[in-house]
Amino acid sequence: MLRRAPSWRDLGVEGDLPESTGSSQNLAWTGSPAPERRGDKSKDAGEQPIFTTKAHVFQIDGNTKKDWIPASKSAVSVSFYFDSIRNTYRIISVDGSKAIVNSTITPNMTFTKTSQKFGQWSDARANTVYGLGFPSEQELTKFIEKFKEVKELTRQAAQTQLKQMETNGGVDSHILTQSKNQNLHQRTSSLSSIQTDVGNLRERRNSFTQGGNNDLPSSTSTEAQLKYENDRLKLALAQSSANAKKWEVELQTLKNNNARLTTALQESTSNVDEWKKQLAAYKDENVRLKKKLLEVDKGGSGGAENSHKVAQLTEQLERLRHEYHSKQEEIQRLSAQIEELKASEGQSSALQARIKSLEGENQSLSLKLQDSQRQLQESRTQAEQEQREILRLQEILGAKISELYETHESIVATLKHESNS
CATH class of the missing domain: 2.30.29.30 (Pleckstrin-homology domain (PH domain)/Phosphotyrosine-binding domain (PTB))
Known part of the structure; x- marks a missing residue:
């Protein structure tokens, strides 16, 4: 619906509000x-x-x-x-x-x-x-x-x-073209061009003041020159204001970009919260696996006992081997004595009986050695099975830890990407 409002000056807005402008x-x-x-x-x-x-x-x-x-x-x-x-x-x-x-x-x-x-x-x-x-x-x-x-x-x-400025002020087409296209230059070039224009105006003002135009009356020449200089100064001032307002527009653009980045940061923060929850879940899983591994280690104390038993059996086996070698040496020594005492039949009979006794003991020691080797093999087999179970659990734990590390790297990379954008 169209309505007719009173004068805007009657509304009390003349001079009290800042005038807005564009670029x-x-x-x-x-x-x-x-x-x-x-x-x-x-x-x-x-x-x-x-x-x-x-x-x-x-x-x-x-x-x-x-x-x-x-x-x-x-x-x-x-x-x-x-x-x-x-x-x-x-x-x-x-x-x-x-x-x-x-x-x-x-x-x-x-x-x-x-x-x-x-x-x-x-x-x-x-x-x-x-x-x-x-x-x-x-x-x-x-x-x-x-x-x-x-x-x-x-x-x-x-x-x-x-x-009107071109007609009244005598501004040539080159200056007008430069004024219209000046907004395409950078700030430094704009300011330097303004300073150059002001310097040229001062030089022309001095030349008119010193020499002037001899063909026109002095008052008319001075008035025309002052009018021309005034128009040029207005143009330079307008260009300076144009640059200032262009910077204001750029500042507004930066503020808008800052607002968008703030929004992106808030979204990234919410994503980080979700990733933190997921990381906490992985940490709980890691703790659970560590507890399970400790339980396995505690359960593996039987394996330690078996290892101790294996060590005892190994020591016993070495002792039996040593005794066996000792008996062998004794047999050899006795055999040498038999060779030396063949002349003595009585001694020979006693030595033969001793040899038979030692051979029986040697056979008994051989049986004990075989039994000890069998027990040692069984203990080693059981220990290897327990070792394989421990290695399997360690591989599971290592896979979980690697997964946690990859998740951590993904979170860090995402945060860096969000920060750079």
Whole structure:
């Protein structure tokens, strides 16, 4: 619904609110405003709203850069005004005695439709984003069309202002082209070009002051030169302001990037929490496996006893072997004695009986040795089985530990990736 609101100056927003602006494209026509003419009735007519609608007004949260903060409790009037003094168009909305929107439209501003009944635009100088919620999609469409129309008028006004500066100030086409394309340069080159222009102006001013044009009267030449110098200084000042506002836009972009990175960091934090839970589960599993391994080690004390038994049997076997070798040596010694005492039959009979006794003992020792070897083999077989079981459990534990390590490396790599992005 279209409504006709009172003058925006009558609403009390003249000079109390900071004027907003876009990027540097509108600075070519930001020269000195036209002086106010007292008694000019057309001024009051130009301050009447050219379009009015009802909408809920929101502003972006300066801290989160994501949430919307309501600027009005209910739908309020949102109007387009034309400021005849500054030759600009504004969007103004007042809730009671408080001006909640005072945004100057620039040629590069864009109104974005984000949902069926909601739209927004960014005001770089005010360092905020305004949002409007309309009662219907038709009202939103009308507002967007009016926004585009006013933005086109602003662009045409900027071009007209440039042409007037070219005609009145004697600015040549080369300087105008340099002014229009200056926004494509870097900051340092922009500042150096401004300093060069100011230096050239000073040199020309000195040359006119010292020599001047002998063909024209002195007063006319001085007035023309001062006017030309004034226009050049305005152009240099406008270019400097353009660079400053371009930096403001870059600052806003950095803030938006910071907000996106904050969101990504929050998502990464939530993922890290999930990974921590998974890591805790793996740690519990690791503790359980360690306890099981300790139980196996405790259960393997029988294996230690078997090992002790094997050692005893081995020692006994070595002792039997030593006795066997001793008996063998004794048999050899006795055999030598038999050879020496063959002449003595009685002694020979006794020695033969002794040999038979020693051979019987030797056979008995051989049987004991075989039995000890069998027991030793059985003990070794049992010990090997227990060793294989322990190795199997160690392999399971090693696999779990490797899995935990890979999970840890994955978490660290993900955190580094999220931090770098």
